[in-house]
């Protein structure tokens with residue numbers, strides 16, 4: 001995926017200006033910056049969820065004008081800063097709800113062919129259960145409602161729901177927020193595994209240990225503009241970055 005010269009304005013406020021980046025299959029691009037630096041606006045711009053300027057390519061195709069759902073259909077998937085799930089449905093049903101539209105379930109066939117529909121439903125449930133386990137949400141939690149499962153599992157569920165049947169590019173917004181040591185290790189392992197499977201990952205994260213250990217390259221934003229980009233070691237050593245961000249965080 002490649003974005004070129006993205007810009008976002010909210011009235012008179014310039015939230016993002018002249019921001020370009022690319023991420024390849026099997027690579028993790030980290031995006032960091034102080035609060036309000038424009039990181040989420042950058043995601044909104046890239047996924048066409050905000051009015052913006054600039055251009056976006058996916059797999060060599062110019063997708064600038066496509067709406068978000070069409071981008072998702074091409075494999076550009078995004079998980080948000082806040083957990084997004086149906087709180088009145090079980091964990092398993094949340095996952096089924098994501099998979100069912102991708103499988104093309106329709107109301108009429110389900111009414112006319114109840115037996116076939118029951119088999120489809122069973123197949124979807126077993127696919128959903130396997131996917132949840134792959135993302136570290138154990139079977140014991142599948143029958144519970146999302147607010148009633150541990151917070152670390154809620155974060156993994158959010159990523160699984162965004163990923164669905166697969167992603168070419170997975171954009172995550174602060175997935176480590178609120179996570180403790182063991183959950184953080186699970187998340188890092190999951191990110192490395194997805195990268196190993198060829199997924200291109202873009203990762204906004206304030207947790208420096210995580211991003212420095214998993215990212216292949218890092219882009220630093222400050223006041224809506226790119227401040228620096230490069231491998232983690234170079235970013236950590238860059239005095240401009242330390243002053244704008246890492247110094248504050250230390």
Ligand SMILES: Nc1ncnc2c1ncn2[C@@H]1O[C@H](COP(=O)(O)OP(=O)(O)OP(=O)(O)O)[C@@H](O)[C@H]1O
Nearest residue numbers: 010013014015033034035036037038039040041042
């Ligand atoms: N919908 C909006 N309307 C008006 N201003 C907005 C809107 N969304 C973001 N902004 C402003 O745009 C700027 C960039 O915000 P953005 O959320 O992209 O930053 P961020 O780097 O993701 O911050 P954080 O780390 O706190 O999530 C900020 O000044 C913010 O207040």
